[in-house]
Amino acid sequence: MLYNTKLAAVAMSLLASQQVVAKPIESRGSMWEYNHWPNAEIPYILTGLPHDLSENIRGAMRMWEAQTCVRFVPYTNQPAWAEFRKWDQGCFSQQMGAPSSGATIVNLDSPNFWDRLTFSKVCNTPGTAGHEIGHLIGLAHEQQRPDRDQYVRVLTNRIDPNFLDQFDILPWIDTSLPFDYNSIMMYSNTAFSKNNKPTIESLTNQEINPYDTATQGDYAAVNKAYNCPAWLTNPIPECRKGAIPANTDFSSYDFIIDDTTFNQAKAGGYTHIAVHQHCNSNAPNMDTDNWGFTPVAGAGPNARYKVTTDRCKKTHDRHAAKYEIALCRGDWTEACDMMCGYRSVCPTAADGTDQESKAVDLVDDAAWVCHAL
Secondary structure (H helix, E strand, O other): OEOOHHHHHHHHHHHHHHOHHHOOHHHOOOOOHHHOOHHHEEEEEOOOOOHHHHHHHHHHHHHHHHOOOOEEEEOOOOOEEEEEEOOOOEEEEOOOOOOOOEEEEEEEEOOOHHHHHHOOOOOOOOOHHHHHHHHHHOOOOHHHOOOHHHOEEEOHHHEOHHHHHHHOOOOOOOOOOOOOOOOOOOOOOOOOEOOOOOOEEEOOOOOOOOOOOOOHHHHHHHHHHHOOOHHHOOOOOOOEEEEOOOOOOEEEEEEOEOHHHHHHHHHHOOOEEEEEEEEEOOOOOOOEEEEEEEEOOOOOOOOOEEEEEEOOOOOOOOEEEEEEEEEEOOOOHHHEEEEOOOEEEEEEOOOOOEOOOOOOEEEOOOOEOOOOO
């Protein structure tokens, strides 16, 4: 939910009439052109919150970083920043995008009397942090697009009058990208209902089903608005396909890192990047792993890394199942304290079928983003 939407709409409409209309809508992206965060970098303050809520917020930040060029960095002395709070005032971001200076509050708590009795965590649910951070980046609600009446019907007579502004059409939103019924920025079909009856109905054969994670349409909107380099926007598949190598004694992993990860390595005294290969076993408690190392040497598509590890051990039907990279202060396992999360791999035989294999040759075109949040 966006806080104080009507006032924001008035202010943005006035400014849009003076400035935005001079810029073709195709080049504006899906957000307000003049509210972008400089260099796609969002400084933030995240202190004094419950651990589970903090981790939920950090997870949402990582989600948006994974397939866009937007980066979240701890606040130091930047002129504008985001502050995450836990006030008893609902789930909201104060505005779309960056303020000219000072803080934008992102609030993620909404306890009322009944919530306290039932220990409910109203805002600390999957997707809520990602939705509010979407506003912070600059995204509006999907149901507020100026073309929304071609895709959905908003039943205003069923909506709690206190929240009607959440369904107001915002005329400056770009419509060059397809309407997304699954967008993390889309409301559910019973949002703010007075009687639990639908407040939004689909006008097509597509069901209104907002996801708890950003969709490819959400990522595309952010990447378009911020003009993100293509190499930072490649999707991460559920399973990265790799070839079964001719020499199955070794696996090789070919990948890239982004500038933020490289800068984190330099600032933190990390000299090496490791590949940590996880080997699943078809027998219980028999999973193993392998490590390989290479010096930190750059970022981006012109500074690819290729790291070799030993194959998975022979016994207990072990096979290469996933890998991660890690930042290390040397070329040994104990020197690695910045772990970057696993990505699944699926070795592919010559006929194109997925196979279990003790080794894999894999080329990963989705940049690794790994830094402290």
